[in-house]
Amino acid sequence: MTDFDDDTLPFDEFDIAPARLTIDLVALADNWREMADLSGNASTAAVVKADAYGLGLEDCGTALYEAGARDFFVAVVQEGVTLRTYAPDARIYVLSGVWPGQEGTFYEHGLVPVLVSEEQLSFWMAVTAEHGDHPCALHIDTGFNRLGIPLEDALAFADDVSRPASFSPVLVLSHLHSGDTPSSSFNRQQLESFQKVAAAYEGIPASLAASSGIMLGSEYHFDLTRPGIAVYGGEAVGGVSNPMRPVAKAEARIIQIRSAKTGETVSYGGTHRLTRDSRLAIVAAGYADGYKRSLSGSGVPIRDSIHEGGFGFIAGHRVPVVGRVTMDLTIFDITDVPERDVRTGDYIELFGPNMPLDDVARAAGTIGYELLTSLGLRYERRYLYADE
Structure with a gap:
């Protein structure tokens, strides 16, 4: 067994964390x-x-x-x-x-x-x-x-x-x-x-x-x-533009990018069937991390009333959740993101400056308060101070 000195590790823990949270x-x-x-x-x-x-x-x-x-x-x-x-x-x-x-x-x-x-x-x-x-x-x-x-x-x-x-x-x-x-x-x-x-x-x-x-x-x-x-940074009043600055950004790392064929199914229950050849990003966050199961793209009751599920953001693109969100993993359809712009190890924004907290909450049938207070312990956190 090899002993590693923490001082010699080439990466900051935040830079390689499966899920991370930036608080401004x-x-x-x-x-x-x-x-x-x-x-x-x-x-x-x-x-x-x-x-x-x-x-x-x-x-x-x-x-x-x-x-x-x-x-x-x-x-x-x-x-x-x-x-x-x-x-x-x-x-x-x-x-x-x-x-x-x-x-x-x-x-x-x-x-x-x-x-x-x-x-x-x-x-x-x-x-x-x-x-x-x-x-x-x-x-x-x-x-x-x-x-x-x-x-x-x-x-x-x-x-x-x-x-x-x-x-x-x-x-x-x-x-x-x-x-x-x-x-x-x-x-x-x-x-x-x-x-x-x-x-x-x-x-x-x-x-x-x-x-x-x-x-x-x-x-x-x-x-x-x-x-x-x-x-x-959350909405205090419904139906009006939120004047507050976003404070929290939650991200999850892409563990794997996989190709799937038209007609194949995705995630538990096979509730999402692909209508085109697709590229799928599997990221390291799920409902154990406060990313609600109700954000699933299919296979949960809320999709009967709120038809559009959750989205993430990467490389300038909104990317939809496909299939059911699981305990530790969520699957996003990145087919429309150019292959050169995304790779394994990159991070998808779950909510933050590009994916407003309350927009994500609405897709989950809840409110921003619940998303924030449901954040699990597995996020590596970084706090941004005035001198950074």
């Missing part, structure tokens, strides 16, 4: 600044839950902190603990609130629980009465019927003089369920409900708008906005 932190920071500009007089937070939408909490959190973000939202307490290392003086809100046994972690790491129910509210008041003042936020349900203290209960609590002096909300917030559809009447209904909340909690900052809400206009901005998907 400059674009990420620029997108956050754009959302801050759109937020007008409101302060602008950064939502970094779900490992910064699948792109890496440490690197993305650091880039956003260095861009000027000082308010962050995470989903669970451990995300907040991790982020604290990279955002030392930021205010970090935990959207799922607090459970008994976690209170010490909130105090130790300076995290702010977003109290999402009357049970959490009662628990946190008891905690602060015993252990001293610690900031919290109140999530009010204005019509989503997901998390949140019921509107009428929240309005009554605002006037409750019996709450302990150690109980210190630093934010009241709610969430729009149809912000991505500007024409929806629900947006106005929720806005009017939240205006009552903001008035009842006068003097406490208020937050209603995530990415799509920011784009609804200044009425929705209040004191703090909470952009998420737009910061990562």
Whole structure:
């Protein structure tokens, strides 16, 4: 057996990885600044839950902190603990609130629980009465019927003089369920409900708008906005051109290029039958890498309603997925790409600057959020910084 010294290897791991992911932190920071500009007089937070939408909490959190973000939202307490290392003086809100046994972690790491129910509210008041003042936020349900203290209960609590002096909300917030559809009447209904909340909690900052809400206009901005998907390059509002810069590019390496004859079938089930002599590129990514099985060119139920499957991009050409996407492999038809322009070892872009994230998501019958947060562990990652 031969021992290899890593220092003598001729290639960077990224250059030879089966699947790779490029994350442009400059674009990420620029997108956050754009959302801050759109937020007008409101302060602008950064939502970094779900490992910064699948792109890496440490690197993305650091880039956003260095861009000027000082308010962050995470989903669970451990995300907040991790982020604290990279955002030392930021205010970090935990959207799922607090459970008994976690209170010490909130105090130790300076995290702010977003109290999402009357049970959490009662628990946190008891905690602060015993252990001293610690900031919290109140999530009010204005019509989503997901998390949140019921509107009428929240309005009554605002006037409750019996709450302990150690109980210190630093934010009241709610969430729009149809912000991505500007024409929806629900947006106005929720806005009017939240205006009552903001008035009842006068003097406490208020937050209603995530990415799509920011784009609804200044009425929705209040004191703090909470952009998420737009910061990562995704569409926040349906049916309009996406103004955000792409942040992530996913690519898969071509393992083999093979020729197949008219009439032959491709992939599991033989659901795709070739209508011409074809060249097929088999690439090293599949549904285990978050490249959805529903992107298959045939053989999956979604093709009955969304007839066109997924596409990749290589050498200036969009190339279709043929047959079923499998766990580790996907097959693209590269017949229309000149043979001189593509060879084994090259990379096909799965989504990125040439294959917009949300276009790929639509072909899969889903949304960009899901594609990003479904990225597996097998991508070799490269982060692009301002000096590169």
